[in-house]
Amino acid sequence: MEESRAVWARDGRQWPVVTVMVGMLLVWCGLLAYHVRADNGFVLGDWVLDYRQGFTRRGAMGAMLWPLARWSHVPVTVWAAAVATLAYAVMLTALAAVLARRCKPVWYLLWLASPAALAFPYFSLAEVARKEVLHFALLAAVVWCLHRRIWHPFLAVLAIASAGLLVLSHEMLVFYAPYFCLATFVSWQTPRVWRLTAAAMLLTSLGAAAALWLWARPLDGTGFCASLLAAGHSASLCQGIVLWPIQDIEGALHNTWLTVIHYDYVRVYPASLVCAALPVILWWRRYPGEHVGRVAWGSLACVLWSLPLFALAQDWGRFIQVHVVSLALVLALALRRLPLADEPPSMATLSQPRFPWQRSGWGALLLVLCLAWPLFWHLPTCCEADVGAGWAGKAGGWISRRLAG
Template sequence: MDDQRDEQPPEVDEGRVAKPSRVEAASATAWVIRARQLREPALRNACVLTFGFFVFAWRIAARLLDDFQQGGDRWRQADWLVNGAVRRGAFGDVVLWVADAADVAPVSLVILAQAVLLGGFLLASYVAVARLRFPSRLTLLALSPLFVGFWAWDTAGVGRKEILVYGAMGVLLAAPRSWAALLFSGALFSVAAFAHEAMLLFWPLFVAALWVCHRRGAPRWAVLCASLGSLGLSLVALVSASAFYGHGQPSQICAPLLARGAPRTLCGGAIFFAGDSLAEAVAFTARSARRGWPFTYVAYAAGSLGTFAALWPTRASTRSAALVVGAGALFAPLWWVAVDWGRWLNFHATSITVLLMLSAQREGECARELRPSAFWLALCVGLTWMVPHYVEAAPRWGPLGDAAAVFVARLFRL
């Protein structure tokens, strides 16, 4: 009997659960932490931003691929190939020299550079928002029609020379504490100034981005070298461009390109206007604005100023508003000399968005979440219409507006 009692299994309390092992507990804790890190609304924002940037990248890549198949566009690639003793000609001469040395067509080299710069900036912007765990406000800014979406839905602005400046800012987004990244960024900004003298207008905002990097741990000497070096070289580029303003004939500029197999259609846009004087440019802009939609751009500018001032992560709203207004005023001269008014809004919106991404790197800043209804409403409003590239063009539908128009047309068989 004693042996039988010894062989009976011990009683188990069904209300108690066995404790997990240390390995199981650590694994479960890690999954809980990850789930909390990507809980709503961060997971929602991550999915929306990932899908949006994928669509943007696809449309931009399709535009560049079409340009490659057509032998180049008279604005998007021809602007990079202005050469000779004319304004911005030194940059084009270097592009032709590199193309000859690499034994590739100049247009192909330009498209490759555009793809690398645009892709790098897209990736750097995405990573910057992801570091902050996809806050709602920065997610909406990254998807706004004045940021990357401007290139995706009005492809006339894809790959223009300002992407050299955006590439420099993208380097700061990717590695804000690296002295090598700061020096490379300053060198890339200097190249942008030689490519187009108007890029000098970005310099105060570029220095502000460098200063934010210094506050995040970048060495002071690298910030000073990048700031002063880019300023000195940019002033040299400005003096050089001023000396050749109004010089050059389209036939002289286009001849080296035709000799390298470029199509003649490449000579009708940026190259055709390369020799215009400042007075001619101002007169053409005035005529275009009178028959265009100027108030559309004014409304977008006012809306963006208020939006950026409200989102700035500092408590001093007056100071942040003054900074945003001052940043917009930097590009005010461009509104008088060229018809690319949507492009000038993109200049302001992109540079301020980059500054917001850089200055909001500490956890908690720009992290005040929106209500789901407010987030979706702001996203839908931002994607319903877009600002066109040229002042002569009428306001255009954005991706949601296009989809709604197609749905209505099919519904009523229009």
Template sequence: MRFEKILSRFNIKICIYLLIAVTALYTLVFTLIYNLKDDGYILADWLINYQDGGFKRRGLSGSFFFILQDMTGLRLNYLVYFFQLAIISSFFWYYTKLIRYKRTDLLYLSLLLSSIGFVGLLNTVTYVGKKEFIVFLMFTVFVYLLDHQRLSEKKEYLFCFFLLISTLLHEVTVFFVPYFAIALYLNTGKLEYRRYIKYFLAVGIPAIAIFMFGKNVNEGQSLKILSERGVHPVYGIFYWNINERDYIIQHSKEYILYGVSLIISAFHLAYYLKFLTGRKLLSILLIGAFLFSLPLFYLAIDWGRWMYIHMMLMIILFGLSLRNGQSVWDYQPVTINSTFYITSGIIVLSLLYRVEMSGKGFTWEGLLYRIFVAPVELLNKM
């Protein structure tokens, strides 16, 4: 009886706020660290440019930062980090605004604690500072406006413009645009196909242009241009010369393990959807969104990253379905029943395993390992 009383007073909302704060701080700190050491993936991906060979995928951001550097004289590392700081901080801020007056429960918290949810950032430091945070921010603001009945027609077209720009910053935007349509459906309760077309056109047009006219990420002068501007990556996107499909085949044993993580996550989501109204059609739409992204799994090796983006977008999306509460501290008290035991089991499992961005699709080096085991191993080595 005493244990039940303690559980009922466990404030889930405070736990969520704490997780958001820790994740945001962790992400921003490690993004800065990677930027200052001229990281070839996290920094260099923002510096792909049109100056080396002309129009190409992801090149808009680099050319933009070059112009800023010419205007201000500041180091590219700091200029890029300023925008990363603004985008990442804004995402966490708007996500907090989205759920602050929502009545959260243990099952929703379990999504954040998924190994490919918020905890994924704590498990895999290479998720930090990536361009998908642009998509996270756009989608969170989009859902927030929907939830507050403030998405006007003009704002919809503005989001379409941002989606177009985002596609020029990173083509991954194309494969996750279905979530905007699903959010509209969740908000209105009806399918509005004509309304959705503009979102797909917004990402489809620049994607076709990139496919037809885009140059290579490195046309031979990128490293020289960056060196002249004070950035010296020694690995990463500008050195990338791997046939990704062959790589996946050669490392098939590791990639098969992504199936284990996918099954766990699918069960987790299916269990969450069990308690939502209209779950049948929503389940079909979410499966459709995953199938829409399958070309990514064929074209690129970052399978864990694609799974992580899916989970993050679903966490934001499900914020629409949470019941409104009375205050920013409102939560659903925990009761001991079958749902509690199943959810608790999912949480413990999520904290035990880890999904790497590419390579190992499942290991037992999750958050609990990184907190309790890895430090001891490090001390022993010292």
């Protein structure tokens, strides 16, 4: 405990990081409360699907939430919001715990707070509390265990079962399962038992996806919507996935192709990725080449694994954001360790600042950059052709509409 306090006392960036994370959690709770009151199906519809109509995709989470709702007489949407908030809090807490004992370069903090990472949901009301937050929570927990070198058979079984449950909750998450393996290969010192556990998590995810492919039946949206109305929910909860007309792969491919052409995805998303990658350039100057190469090749493998997803759905902004946040969580393990309380500075792996903006006196500049960067761009969520519509662009558009009457 004393060592942790000493590290926090010597690291002036920890408290601002925690403050920003607490602020993000509060904003998350406020936006989610708004969606619960509105019964927004685009946000909460995924969470309330269950197996009352048989084995359907995305029904695992709802199969657990509906019994809780009936037992507690609390709307299922409230339980869904509680689970999403808990998962978000677990991700932020685990990440803060890892960063407490690591140096936090400017490029990493700027990247973490960018519109392509943790700030992404705050550019569109419908992007808060999507089911990928479950993936973030599990990956952050794995990263924390690797950071603390904690392994137990019970934790391994829990992690493997959770990986399969995630895919049964949302089939999209199978395309991000390789990040569990990447986390164990960031450092050569990772125990072999953790690498075997991560491999088992990947295989379990593939098994769950295969089960959905072979036996899942199409969702009867009309019938499920009727059950939601009978339970006292408004018709707005039926929006989104519940009444989504496309239920087969052929229709998904056709719809995605038309969207990509109509909204010029080929131009929009490369420009957004260039903006998102600007802070990562510092990574190539600060870390050894072989370390960067291992992370780079592993990240490339994870991206290639997910390519079919980009052909099956049009939410490219969400898909890219999951990659960015997952990679940010994994890279937390690659950041240099801070010295312990009784460790001489020469024995620590923390290097001296190489750039002037990494010195403590430039903390104000870091804060300004973190606040100003999202003003001028954002990662498009879906069906948006304007890359420059950051917060400044949104404010300008609102003012223009008001002046136009």
